Amino acid sequence: MTHPYIPNAEPAVRAEMLAAIGVESVEDFYADIPAALRLNRPLDLPAPITSEHELVRHMGALLGRNTDTTEALSFLGGGCYPHHVPAVCDEVNSRGEFLTAYAGEPYEDHGRFQAIFEYVSMMAELLEMDVVNVPTYDGFQASGTALRMAARYTGRRTVLVTAAIGADKLSKLHDFLAPDIEITMIPVTETGEAAAFTVDDTVAAVYLEYPNAYGVVETRMAEIAELAHARGALLVVSADPIALGVLAPPATLGADIVCGDIQSLGMHQSYGGGHAGYIATRDEPRLVAEFPSRLFGIAPTAVPGEYGFGDVFYDRTSFALREEGKEWVGTAASLWGITAGVYLALMGPEGMRELGETVLARTRYAMDELGAVPGVRVLHPEGVHFREFAVEVGDADALLTALRAHDIFAGVRLDAGTLLVCVTERHSKDDIDTLVRAVREVRG
Amino acid sequence: MSATVESFAKLPIEAKPPLRRFHQARWDEPIIFELSSPGRRGIGVPEAGVPAVELPAAVRRQAPPALPEMSQLHVLRHYVRLSQETLGVDVNIAVGQGTCTMKYSPKVNDRFVSDTRIAELHPAQPEDSVQGVLEIYWRMERMLAEISGLHRVSLQPNSGSAAIYTNIAMIRAYHASRGEGEQRDQVITTMFSHPSNAACAKLAGYEVITLMPDAEGHPDIEALRAAVGPRTAALMITNPEDTGIYNPRIAEFVELVHGVGGLACYDQANANGILGITRAAEAGFDLCHFNLHKTFSTPHMCGGPAAGASGVAEKLVPFLPGPTVEFDGERYFLDADRPQSIGKVRPYLGVTQNVVRAYAWIMALGAEGLRQVAETAVLNNNYLQHKILQIRGASAPWGRRRLEQVRYSWEELYEETGVHSEDIGVRAADFGVHYWTSHHPYLVPEPFTLEPTESYSKEDLDEYAAILAHVAEEARTDPEFVKGAPYNSTVHKIDPTCLDDPEQWAPTWRAYVRKHLS
Structure with missing residues (x-):
């Protein structure tokens, strides 16, 4: 059988093409590869499954060994969140035109440019900032790049980073900011917020998360912005945009660069495959110059009344300037940007507010109920929480294992005694009560 | 069919012009904010069902975000139209994006x-x-x-x-x-x-x-x-x-x-x-x-x-x-x-x-299939090269020994006509295909980079080469026409000068409204 994915593997076509070119065999094309470098045996790979039906069965057997979060009751968050994904989001991002398009040019892919421009524009409204990038890989990368942007902008080499940050993200920052940028941690108080700290003239940026890794909302951000600005440092804030229907946008509290992950806005958890990062600034040319990512803008065309699109300020990217560009740019996460745009358009201002209110209320309810279980202590009971909270439970592994037997994934393990519990609009009051009952039971 | 209807066309049906009479979808879709009408909603959200939480004033959002307010069908339709104004591998002969290995992504996956x-x-x-x-x-x-x-x-x-x-x-x-x-x-x-x-x-x-x-x-x-x-x-x-x-x-x-x-x-x-x-x-x-x-x-x-x-x-x-x-x-x-x-x-x-x-x-695919992928990608590339180099004005610097892609040059055509490689690419879009020049700097003058992978048929490669041959011929007979392209695209020729001017650039709708509509 000629393989269904390889039309010109058909022998007669192949022969016809070789004859047209005037060579004997395909081997002639490989004349430049020396014999010593040739692999003189077939690759040692599993036997192919060339019928689609058998491939579906093979994959079905593998997938059957997973238990997903529609089967178990999951309170896992920690950077990857189980929000409801509207059907229209899936419909749009599985359209073949979008799914299989390259990062193309403004004419043949006008629709792609417009969809991404609309995504950044809706993010800009949510953030109240004028410049938002075409998505980078994920929130980790967005934070790393935002901090590097601040360092380039200020010409300084130290960043103060909240200790209320996930361990994995901090690991990424250490690798990405090496070798030239030094990270100093800002401790966290008993409320779960950043402790008092000082800023000196070497500091490029103060970095906060909103909500932070404990689900706590920093309430002193405006004060911290003043502290940073007084010494010429920038305030960089990683914010989950899903909270901004109810939380004040960081820019209105003084943030200079806002960044984060958009997985919450219409992407499935997909075992960590739904991430994409955003970075936003005000429209200040010197700050815009520090973006490594592409920026799309409206441009006029030869026909009055027609919107065209193109790259804003391209000559700062590595595509244009190789190593003289800012960091690097390449294929990142555009389709998730388009999807997040669909999400925001579906939700509108009211939907974002309602969702935020539901999540705030259910988070507080879960904190109160779980905190009332003997042997469970909410870590920052006084803090304002959105979607997540940390609880001390004694032996975290024992509790997780016991609840696993109830088909409950109770939370992300922060350390031997602490869990991070996540509650979204997908968790009904009954779901939360089920968790609380199960904890009481296994603790009883 | 009623006997009273008179015939207005003849069999056999005559062949269409040799090249596809493509026209990209042109929906004239407004920017999504222009579709907004207060009070409309695209999706509902679960109510809390538990006591509400009052946020401290310091972190409470004051003004609602100016997101569009739209019904669900209208959000869907807007994006489906935008998708139609996009050429994926599923709809075009995507051999023009060299270095990027555009190939078929099996649907079952x-x-x-x-x-x-x-x-x-x-x-x-x-x-x-x-x-x-x-x-x-x-x-x-x-x-x-x-x-x-x-x-x-x-x-x-x-x-x-x-x-x-x-x-x-x-x-x-x-x-x-x-x-x-x-x-x-x-x-x-x-x-x-x-x-x-x-x-x-x-x-x-x-x-x-x-x-x-x-x-x-x-x-x-x-x-x-x-x-x-x-x-x-x-x-x-x-x-x-x-x-x-x-x-x-x-x-x-x-x-x-x-x-x-x-x-x-x-x-x-x-x-x-x-x-x-x-x-x-x-x-x-x-x-x-x-x-x-x-x-x-x-x-x-x-x-x-x-x-x-x-x-x-x-x-x-x-x-x-x-x-x-x-x-x-x-x-x-x-x-x-x-x-x-x-x-x-x-x-x-x-x-x-x-x-x-x-x-x-x-x-x-397995081992044999992967090897067939490689051999066919290389065969396709050499076949396409054979076709492209028959086009007057196209060349491949450093001779013909190529594996899976070729960085070609339109230098000769440019010298003869003043038409740049970019112009050729824009005109090629009128026939429903992608085309890419090269990374910067342009070490090869007037570059274009084609990579046909294993996914495309001989007929696809013939069609792509015919499109470029046609556009090269247009460049010789009417260079200004080629420079004025596109004609069959969603939009017409874009004036990019505002994109590099901080006073004018509009990387978001709110920046556009502030700079150009206020």
Whole structure:
């Protein structure tokens, strides 16, 4: 059988093409590869499954060994969140035109440019900032790049980073900011917020998360912005945009660069495959110059009344300037940007507010109920929480294992005694009560 | 059919013009904010059902965000129209985007990732609940290790460029572990290696040395001899390069770098022409990377999410990003206890959907199929080259020996007509195909880069070549017409000057409203 994915593997076509070119065999094309470098045996790979039906069965057997979060009751968050994904989001991002398009040019892919421009524009409204990038890989990368942007902008080499940050993200920052940028941690108080700290003239940026890794909302951000600005440092804030229907946008509290992950806005958890990062600034040319990512803008065309699109300020990217560009740019996460745009358009201002209110209320309810279980202590009971909270439970592994037997994934393990519990609009009051009952039971 | 209807057309039906009478969808879609009407909603949200929480004034949003307010059908219709104004592989002969390996992404593989048993998996689930997905990661790693000949492979990087950065980070950690981190402060790359090699090395703190091509179109080995020394950390090189030319002395390049204690890192973003034919290991490389969205078929998704794979020889295994996926003969598990690891390069394990798709693609092909992919990609490229070089005004610098792609030149045509390569590409869009020039700087004058992969038929290649031949002929007879293109696109010729002017540029709708509508 000629393989269904390889039309010109058909022998007669192949022969016809070789004859047209005037060579004997395909081997002639490989004349430049020396014999010593040739692999003189077939690759040692599993036997192919060339019928689609058998491939579906093979994959079905593998997938059957997973238990997903529609089967178990999951309170896992920690950077990857189980929000409801509207059907229209899936419909749009599985359209073949979008799914299989390259990062193309403004004419043949006008629709792609417009969809991404609309995504950044809706993010800009949510953030109240004028410049938002075409998505980078994920929130980790967005934070790393935002901090590097601040360092380039200020010409300084130290960043103060909240200790209320996930361990994995901090690991990424250490690798990405090496070798030239030094990270100093800002401790966290008993409320779960950043402790008092000082800023000196070497500091490029103060970095906060909103909500932070404990689900706590920093309430002193405006004060911290003043502290940073007084010494010429920038305030960089990683914010989950899903909270901004109810939380004040960081820019209105003084943030200079806002960044984060958009997985919450219409992407499935997909075992960590739904991430994409955003970075936003005000429209200040010197700050815009520090973006490594592409920026799309409206441009006029030869026909009055027609919107065209193109790259804003391209000559700062590595595509244009190789190593003289800012960091690097390449294929990142555009389709998730388009999807997040669909999400925001579906939700509108009211939907974002309602969702935020539901999540705030259910988070507080879960904190109160779980905190009332003997042997469970909410870590920052006084803090304002959105979607997540940390609880001390004694032996975290024992509790997780016991609840696993109830088909409950109770939370992300922060350390031997602490869990991070996540509650979204997908968790009904009954779901939360089920968790609380199960904890009481296994603790009883 | 009523007998009273008179015939107005004749059989047999005459052939249409030789080229497709394409016209891109033109819906004149407003910007989404212009579709908004107060009070409309696209989706409902669960009510809290528990007491509300009052936020402190300091963090309470004051004004609602000015997001569009639309009904569900109207959101859907807007985006479906925008999708129609986009040319994916599913609708065009995507051979014009050289270096990017645009190929068919099998539809069945998309089903696996929309299955809840992938889509609704949280990455921090207990290991016993994710044995299937861990097995896919593990098997995929073993297959890529075999395809590269290297020891282990990390599937964590988000893309090819992220894999390049991951490789650089491992190189840096390796030299630091040997006390040579300070001394080895240079990375060598070549002009026809992807720009991310140079850009990532610079970002990681290295001085970048770029080798230019010699008279044969190969990176200059004498320049490499002059460049290597005790300061060399690594060579970052693509082969075949973006010209499609395979460097036959690649093993010597690697030896020269090894001779001074440097590492050799192979950019195999696009390995499509050499699968099963030659590997990183045979040429002596210490590291390599693949792009799953190029060689291994995962869709490009308008520019990601993608997925990269970083392969390493045994001595670099301790530096791999963690956690790694391990198998003890009975169960799959994560190993995060890796003290020399460079750490995380992204959240959790990787872009799982693309790992799953690429795994299914390799499983559908096997060893023989992968070799057939490579041979057919190379055959297709040489066939297309044969057709393109028959077009007057097109040339391929450095002769015809090419593997999977060719960087061509319209220099002759430009000199004759004043029509630039970019203009040709815009006009080609009028016939429903993509076309790309090259990365900067344009070392090849008036460049264009075609890469036909294994997915396209002979008829597709004939059609693509016929389109370019037609446009070249138009350039000769009416250059101004070509320069005025497009005519059959969604929009007309764009004036880009505002995009570089801070007073005028509008990277978001709110900036546009502020600068141009107020």
